[in-house]
Amino acid sequence: SQQGEEDPQALSIQEGENATMNCSYKTSINNLQWYRQNSGRGLVHLILIRSNEREKHSGRLRVTLDTSKKSSSLLITASRAADTASYFCATALIQGAQKLVFGQGTRLTINP
Amino acid sequence: SAVISQKPSRDICQRGTSLTIQCQVDSQVTMMFWYRQQPGQSLTLIATANQGSEATYESGFVIDKFPISRPNLTFSTLTVSNMSPEDSSIYLCSARRSGANVLTFGAGSRLTVL
Numbered sequence: 001s002q003q004g005e006e007d008p009q010a011l012s013i014q015e016g017e018n019a020t021m022n023c024s025y026k027t028s029i030n031n032l033q034w035y036r037q038n039s040g041r042g043l044v045h046l047i048l049i050r051s052n053e054r055e056k057h058s059g060r061l062r063v064t065l066d067t068s069k070k071s072s073s074l075l076i077t078a079s080r081a082a083d084t085a086s087y088f089c090a091t092a093l094i095q096g097a098q099k100l101v102f103g104q105g106t107r108l109t110i111n112p
Numbered sequence: 113s114a115v116i117s118q119k120p121s122r123d124i125c126q127r128g129t130s131l132t133i134q135c136q137v138d139s140q141v142t143m144m145f146w147y148r149q150q151p152g153q154s155l156t157l158i159a160t161a162n163q164g165s166e167a168t169y170e171s172g173f174v175i176d177k178f179p180i181s182r183p184n185l186t187f188s189t190l191t192v193s194n195m196s197p198e199d200s201s202i203y204l205c206s207a208r209r210s211g212a213n214v215l216t217f218g219a220g221s222r223l224t225v226l
Contacts, residue, residue, distance in 0.1 A: 031213055042116075042204060042217035043155075088154065092213065098143055100215060102155040 005104060006089060012109040019076045021106040023089030024069075030092040032065055033100065034074050037086045046074075046087075051094075079110045114139050118205050118218035125195050125225050132191045133221045135205030140185040143208040145215070146178070150201045158203075161188040195225045 006023045013019055023032070031050045035043040049056045049065045049072065056063045062075040076083055086107050090100040115138040125131050135144065144161040159167040159180055167180035182188040192199050205218040 033214060035215075040220075040222075042118075042219045043206075043215070045113075045214040045216070048213055090215075098208075099145060099157055099160060101157070102147075104154045 006106050008106060010107040013079060015079060015081055015110050015112050017079055019079050019108055021074045021087050023103050024071045025091050028094045030094050032072050033090045034063060035088045035090060081110050081112050084108060084110045114141055114207055114209060114216045116205055116207060116216055116218035118221050120221055122222040125223060127196055127225060129195055130191055130193045132189050133203055135188045135218055137186045137207050141207040142210040144182060144188045145206045146180060146190045147204040148201050149204060197225045200225045
């Protein structure tokens with residue numbers, strides 16, 4: 001089964017609002033990553049947070065990691081129409097850290 | 113980061129036929145992976161393509177159905193054999209450079225099997 005479970009499965013907000021997506025996982029990880037996928041395209045890496053980090057920022061993105069709860073969140077601030085995409089969390093397991101296991105994804109729609 | 117070219121980008125295939133997808137990276141990479149993504153779903157790892165040796169397959173995927181080649185550090189192919197409609201999916205090639213933690217993805221190959 002997939003390592004990551006994401007919620008919500010779909011999120012629709014107005015442009016300018018903040019979007020928060022959550023990811024939970026089952027086993028211990030080396031790091032957790034977030035990727036974006038525009039419709040019909042490949043995935044693009046957004047941000048990586050290591051297991052010993054609690055929060056990380058990159059531009060309008062903020063990621064948190066709670067290893068005790070085995071969960072992470074991705075916050076996109078001041079959303080734009082161009083942020084419309086699917087967002088996936090991916091975990092690099094401590095064993096087998098060479099490969100990533102992807103969550104179910106959140107489909108984000110930003111309405112102008 | 114590396115740039116990955118995948119082809120074909122899409123194809124419509126007949127049941128029982130086979131199709132080979134090519135993945136070309138613009139620089140040498142340590143690891144190459146093949147994922148499958150069914151419409152509206154997440155990515156499932158098919159296998160790790162090993163340079164000069166047999167690929168490492170994940171549970172539920174076998175070499176006879178998904179033979180993979182990786183003759184050098186920049187190129188890999190995935191063949192989907194004896195296709196059925198259940199194989200209709202997007203197949204994604206990805207790669208990781210030595211010492212890097214993140215993956216770069218190709219744009220994917222969308223296969224429809226009739």
